Amino acid sequence: MKDRTKYFAYPYVVWIFLFIALPSFLVLLYSITTKESNGLTTIHFTFENFKKFFNPMYLNILWDSIYLAAVSTAICLVLGYPAAFIISNTHISRRSTLLFLCILPMWMNMLLRTYAWMTILGNNGILNNFFSFLGLPKVNMLYTRGATVMGMVYNFLPFMILPIYTALSKMDKGLLEAADDLGANKKTVFRKVILPLSMPGVISGIIMVFMPAVSTFIIPQLLGGNKNMMIGNLVEKLFILNGDWNFGSAISIVMMLIILLSMSVMNKFDIDKEGGARLW
Amino acid sequence: MKKVFLIAAVLVLILAAATGCSSEQKETLSVLNYDIYIDKDLLKEFQEANNVTIKYDTYATPEEMYIKAKAGASNYDLIISSEYMIERMISEGMVNKINFDNIPNYKYIGEDFKNHPYDPTNEYAVPYFWGTLGILYNKTTVDASSDSWEMLWDESHSKRIIMMDSQRDSFGAALKLLGYSMNTVNEKELDEAKALLLKQKPLVMAYITDGAPDIMINEEADMALVWSGEAVAAMAENENLDFVIPKEGSNIWIDAMFIPSTTKNQPLAENFIDFLCSKEATLKNIDEVWYSTVNTEALKEVDEELLNNPAFNIPQEDIAKMEMFRDPKEFIDLYTNRWTEIAAE
Amino acid sequence: MVKKYLSKIYMGIIFIFLYAPIIVLAVFSFNESKSRGNWTGFSLKWYIELFHDHDIRSAFYYTISIAVIAAIVSTILGTIAAIGINSMKGRTKALILNVNYLPVVNPDIVTGISLMILYISFNLDFGFNTMLLSHIVFNTPYVILSILPKLKQLDVHMTEAAMDLGATPMYALRKVIIPEIKPGIVTGFLMAFTLSIDDFIISYFTKGEGVTNLSIVIYSMARRGVRPTINALSTIMLFVVLLLMILINKRSNGVEKKKLKREV
Numbered sequence: 101m102k103d104r105t106k107y108f109a110y111p112y113v114v115w116i117f118l119f120i121a122l123p124s125f126l127v128l129l130y131s132i133t134t135k136e137s138n139g140l141t142t143i144h145f146t147f148e149n150f151k152k153f154f155n156p157m158y159l160n161i162l163w164d165s166i167y168l169a170a171v172s173t174a175i176c177l178v179l180g181y182p183a184a185f186i187i188s189n190t191h192i193s194r195r196s197t198l199l200f201l202c203i204l205p206m207w208m209n210m211l212l213r214t215y216a217w218m219t220i221l222g223n224n225g226i227l228n229n230f231f232s233f234l235g236l237p238k239v240n241m242l243y244t245r246g247a248t249v250m251g252m253v254y255n256f257l258p259f260m261i262l263p264i265y266t267a268l269s270k271m272d273k274g275l276l277e278a279a280d281d282l283g284a285n286k287k288t289v290f291r292k293v294i295l296p297l298s299m300p301g302v303i304s305g306i307i308m309v310f311m312p313a314v315s316t317f318i319i320p321q322l323l324g325g326n327k328n329m330m331i332g333n334l335v336e337k338l339f340i341l342n343g344d345w346n347f348g349s350a351i352s353i354v355m356m357l358i359i360l361l362s363m364s365v366m367n368k369f370d371i372d373k374e375g376g377a378r379l380w
Numbered sequence: 381m382k383k384v385f386l387i388a389a390v391l392v393l394i395l396a397a398a399t400g401c402s403s404e405q406k407e408t409l410s411v412l413n414y415d416i417y418i419d420k421d422l423l424k425e426f427q428e429a430n431n432v433t434i435k436y437d438t439y440a441t442p443e444e445m446y447i448k449a450k451a452g453a454s455n456y457d458l459i460i461s462s463e464y465m466i467e468r469m470i471s472e473g474m475v476n477k478i479n480f481d482n483i484p485n486y487k488y489i490g491e492d493f494k495n496h497p498y499d500p501t502n503e504y505a506v507p508y509f510w511g512t513l514g515i516l517y518n519k520t521t522v523d524a525s526s527d528s529w530e531m532l533w534d535e536s537h538s539k540r541i542i543m544m545d546s547q548r549d550s551f552g553a554a555l556k557l558l559g560y561s562m563n564t565v566n567e568k569e570l571d572e573a574k575a576l577l578l579k580q581k582p583l584v585m586a587y588i589t590d591g592a593p594d595i596m597i598n599e600e601a602d603m604a605l606v607w608s609g610e611a612v613a614a615m616a617e618n619e620n621l622d623f624v625i626p627k628e629g630s631n632i633w634i635d636a637m638f639i640p641s642t643t644k645n646q647p648l649a650e651n652f653i654d655f656l657c658s659k660e661a662t663l664k665n666i667d668e669v670w671y672s673t674v675n676t677e678a679l680k681e682v683d684e685e686l687l688n689n690p691a692f693n694i695p696q697e698d699i700a701k702m703e704m705f706r707d708p709k710e711f712i713d714l715y716t717n718r719w720t721e722i723a724a725e
Numbered sequence: 726m727v728k729k730y731l732s733k734i735y736m737g738i739i740f741i742f743l744y745a746p747i748i749v750l751a752v753f754s755f756n757e758s759k760s761r762g763n764w765t766g767f768s769l770k771w772y773i774e775l776f777h778d779h780d781i782r783s784a785f786y787y788t789i790s791i792a793v794i795a796a797i798v799s800t801i802l803g804t805i806a807a808i809g810i811n812s813m814k815g816r817t818k819a820l821i822l823n824v825n826y827l828p829v830v831n832p833d834i835v836t837g838i839s840l841m842i843l844y845i846s847f848n849l850d851f852g853f854n855t856m857l858l859s860h861i862v863f864n865t866p867y868v869i870l871s872i873l874p875k876l877k878q879l880d881v882h883m884t885e886a887a888m889d890l891g892a893t894p895m896y897a898l899r900k901v902i903i904p905e906i907k908p909g910i911v912t913g914f915l916m917a918f919t920l921s922i923d924d925f926i927i928s929y930f931t932k933g934e935g936v937t938n939l940s941i942v943i944y945s946m947a948r949r950g951v952r953p954t955i956n957a958l959s960t961i962m963l964f965v966v967l968l969l970m971i972l973i974n975k976r977s978n979g980v981e982k983k984k985l986k987r988e989v
Contacts, residue, residue: 105894109809109821112802112865116824119862123839124827126846161724183739186732198736200970205743207966210923211943212959216746219753219761219951223540223600226749229762240539243586257743307830315832318925322947325586326545329723332834339838339930342716343447349842352835359830410934415945420779435935438945451845454933594950598760 124356130349149350158334162354165330168245169313172252173260176309177302179253180260184301185294187261188268199265206258213255214322221247221323243325251319256312260305267301268294307362315355331355407432409648413460414635415440415590417509419668426655432648440589441546449474455642457649463634464548464705466505467498471707476639477503482650485657493634493674497706505636506653509609509671512632512694512702513549514625516596516611517603529557529626531603533576538583542595542604545587547719548705549631550577553605556628562703565711574718581725596621607633609671611691616670623691629701634674747963754956761951771953775961778954783935784942787853791938792921795860800914802861803868807909808902810869811876828863829870836863837930844931851933859931860921867920868913875909876902 132145152158187198205213220226221242228238241247271294279289317332326333331351338348407430411423415438423434437456439445442465448454449469469475480486486506493507515531517524524531532541532553543550552562554573564570585601592604593614606614611623637656639649655661662678672692673679686692708715757766775781810821828836840859849855879902887897903910925940932941939958946952 105898106809106812108805109813112806112809113821115802115806115865116821119840119843119858120824120827123843126842127835127839130842157721157724179739179742182735186736189732196974200974201740202743204966204970205747207919207923207970208747208959208962209940209943211925211940211947212750212955212962213746215943215947215951215955216750216959218947219956220746220749222595222598222761222951224598224760224762225600226753226762240585254742254746257739311830311832315834317834318944325584325588326723327581327584327586329720332832333723334720335834335838337720339841340447341441341443343443343450345842348838352838355832355835359832362830416949437933437935437937440945440948452848453841453845453851455850588948590949594952598951 127349127352130346131353132350133346135344135346149347150354152347153350153354158351161329161334162331164328165314165332168249168328168330169252169310172249172256172313173306173309175249175253176257176260177306180257180305181264181298181302184261184264184268187265188271199262202258202261210255211318214251214319217247217251217254217323218242221250242323243327245324245328248320248324248328251323252309252313252316255319256309259308259312263304263308264298264301267298267304271297303365310362311359314358407645407648408435409433409458409645409652410435410437410456411458411460411652412437412439412445412454412456414438417460417635417669419664422656422661422664425661426652429655430648430651434652449640449642454640455644456640457643457645458637458652459640460508460635460637462705463496463498463505463636464707466636466638468707468709469638469640470499470504471709474641475504476641476643476646478506478639478653479646479650482647483654483657485654488657488659488662488675488677490674490676490679496634496704498634498704499636505638506657507674508635508637508656509665509669510632510634510674511608511671512625512698513552513605513607513630514611514623514691515603516592516606516614516621516623518596518599518601518620519622520620521602524622524624527624527627529553529628531624531626532605533557533580533583535583537602539585540600540602541580541583541585542592542601543577543580543584543587544592544605545589547715549605550587551715551719552631552705554580556626556630559628562631563706563708565708565714567714570714570718574722577722578725581722587723593617607671608691608694609669612670612686612689615689615691623689625690625694625698627701629703630698632699632702632704634704747959750956751960751963754953754960756953756956759951759953771957772961775954775957780937780942781939781954781958784937784939787856787936788922788938788940791853791857791860792918795857795864795921796914796917799861799864799868799917800910803865803913803917804872804903804906804910806865807869807872807876807906808898811873825866825869827866829866833863833924833926834930837927840927841930851931853934853936855931855933856928856936856938859927860924863924863927864917864920867916868910871913871916872906872909875906879905 131149132147134144134146134148183202187195187202190198222228223238223240223242225242227241231238275293275297276289279293284292314330315332315335317330317336320326320328320330320333335348335351335355338344338351342348409432411434413436417438423436426432427434439448442462445454445459445461446465446469449456449459450472466475483506489507493510494502499505515524515529517531522531522537532543534541543553548562551570551573554576555562555564555569557576558569558572560566560569560573585595588595588604590610592601592606593610595601596604596606596614597618599618599620606623608623611621615621615623637653639646643649656665657675659675659677659681662673662675663681666673666678666682666686670692672694673682682692690698753761753764754771755767755769756764757768757770810818810825813821837859840855840862844851844855883905884897884901887901888894892900923940924938925944928938929941929944932938943955943958946955
């Protein structure tokens with residue numbers, strides 16, 4: 101009797117074939133073919149597009165993106181872990197308020213959150229005017245790498261706080277009591293019990309911040325002034341400006357491979373794919 | 381549970397009805413244009429006068445428009461774009477010939493704007509606006525006496541110079557400074573231009589297209605590479621700003637309206653072109669867009685102030701030194717690769 | 726004691742960091758001049774301009790309608806799929822789960838581009854339908870991810886018991902399974918809705934025909950510089966979101982209180 105319910109999944113299986121598997125396959129196809137100069141795609145299989153990517157200029161772009169994303173993720177982790185920890189130790193009556201306060205910026209449109217920093221960091225923006233008022237020299241903040249990192253941290257911090265909080269809140273308080281009974285002091289309890297148990301949340305948070313950070317193109321464009329090309333900008337340019345869909349697809353495949361790699365790392369830390377980075 | 385489902389169903393029905401309503405049985409015209417390049421009231425006027433619906437889309441770069449059209453991802457009846465891209469699309473058979481019987485107002489388009497290389501027989505496009513590329517600068521902080529593209533390489537203004545996020549325009553400035561053609565496909569010349577642009581990068585505040593006037597009005601930068609209309613708009617809002625077309629020469633461009641081969645309603649598109657070529661519509665457009673007009677009738681009634689503004693009323697001696705962009709065809713990669721190198725630095 | 730103060734100060738700093746930009750935006754939306762650094766006086770003119778801006782109104786309409794329709798469709802699709810997937814076993818199940826997870830982990834830009842290529846290959850006209858379709862594609866995995874844990878928690882025996890007592894499978898589904906997983910369904914719906922409202926990149930690559938969404942309009946405006954109309958828009962959004970938050974908070978507190986009452 102119960103067996104019948106598995107057929108419920110079949111329509112969706114068709115769906116994901118059409119809209120997830122097939123598009124990915126098409127991207128793969130583009131990445132291993134080349135474009136004739138008059139625009140026709142020849143079904144001529146080649147790894148030329150990938151070879152093109154292994155050029156110091158493009159590898160630099162990839163490395164720079166990973167670097168900036170890593171810095172932003174690290175900052176989010178340093179800022180977010182204590183926040184999650186504090187919230188998980190707050191009395192339950194106030195917890196939901198604190199959580200909502202963390203979630204609310206996420207509900208504000210991401211473009212608006214990025215735009216906010218455009219208005220604040222400008223040479224005649226509110227921060228610089230404040231510095232002038234205090235008699236301090238103006239600082240060139242907008243259109244720098246720092247601004248890009250700031251934009252990423254600001255946009256993605258809640259994505260770090262919530263998974264860590266979820267992991268911390270699910271922790272069995274009994275374990276903490278046991279450790280305490282066995283003579284451990286607060287620091288040891290943290291190092292040996294809390295930190296390891298919160299790891300799945302930390303890994304979730306890192307993935308949820310690093311992924312969008314490495315692939316964004318709006319933030320380096322609006323806050324970075326287009327001076328630092330990141331991998332997201334490169335892919336966007338290739339598709340929208342240069343029309344080199346083959347090369348763009350190749351880079352997309354590279355990005356997907358990086359993600360699949362991270363996914364397998366995630367699996368090692370036993371992230372529940374059936375509920376994983378739930379934010380509620 | 382039932383209540384929620386009911387509410388949801390009602391919502392969906394309302395939305396379906398609403399979306400359905402907006403596309404009644406009226407004729408539609410799909411138009412694609414550059415961002416903020418038309419007075420939106422004109423769209424309303426035309427829709428009401430002809431009882432049609434206009435679906436209006438915008439885009440930022442001609443390359444984007446071309447790529448989407450080439451890939452078959454766009455079905456527009458009318459597109460407004462830059463001459464060099466129209467040139468390419470004509471050569472690839474993507475543009476329909478226009479029936480000028482439907483565009484009596486074409487007679488108002490100045491002769492100066494016809495017979496250009498992108499459409500030598502004047503069969504495919506109707507000019508819309510024209511303009512040039514130059515330097516918008518702050519009179520109080522910048523010394524423009526050199527009258528040269530060199531201004532943009534001035535180290536004393538480090539990090540207060542804005543260049544365009546557009547390969548042809550930024551390369552254009554560098555090439556002109558070196559004395560080369562803006563349409564060159566000579567690799568040595570392009571390499572020199574690239575080197576110049578790389579040298580400039582530490583001095584550049586940001587590579588921005590469309591955003592420069594706002595920054596200049598707020599005096600957050602000292603100078604910017606801009607198109608003439610942007611300069612007119614900026615100068616109107618801040619008296620400290622001025623515009624110079626460097627002595628080495630610059631770019632003259634014409635944006636034109638054309639009918640892509642994907643059109644489903646050519647006569648209506650031609651009607652719309654005719655409407656935009658009317659004196660009244662052009663004057664409204666000029667008021668909104670600030671670019672120099674191709675319309676001889678409208679020019680007669682333009683504000684005195686605008687006519688005195690060299691960014692609007694571009695002097696003949698400057699025009700003589702200007703070059704129009706041509707489609708580099710397969711050589712575009714020479715520019716694109718170098719531009720990527722500069723952006724990635 | 727000190728710890729308590731330190732904790733409060735720390736959270737205070739975090740919240741100031743999170744909210745200062747939004748508050749600055751809100752304050753300057755009432756600024757008389759366009760300046761982002763100088764306050765010149767109180768004015769509502771940017772709000773008036775916002776209401777007259779046809780682009781923003783139309784984008785707002787499309788954003789909401791696509792979000793609602795996509796959320797509803799993906800919730801229905803996802804619920805049915807989740808129930809089905811939950812009954813599967815072994816490698817097939819793992820494969821489906823992995824493919825389902827792809828839009829979640831893939832960068833938006835890759836998802837957007839792959840869908841754009843798909844639509845072009847099938848010669849679809851870009852417009853409302855393509856954007857809606859794309860939203861459903863990237864929303865449904867999240868719905869499934871919200872519901873599956875609830876399904877796992879479901880007591881298998883309850884459904885069996887229901888059917889032993891004479892219920893048909895459909896009835897068991899309606900009256901036993903769905904009520905139990907309702908929190909997951911609601912969460913999934915809300916997530917889908919939120920993601921649709923906020924989406925930029927995927928919509929950017931799959932839009933057309935005058936259909937655009939708020940994020941894209943804000944992006945075009947932001948590229949041209951600071952415009953207080955955007956500030957006005959963000960202030961309004963802030964209030965709406967705040968209101969929703971308070972409502973949801975009240976509702977979940979109400980549910981909590983009911984649960985407590987029942988247990989007592």
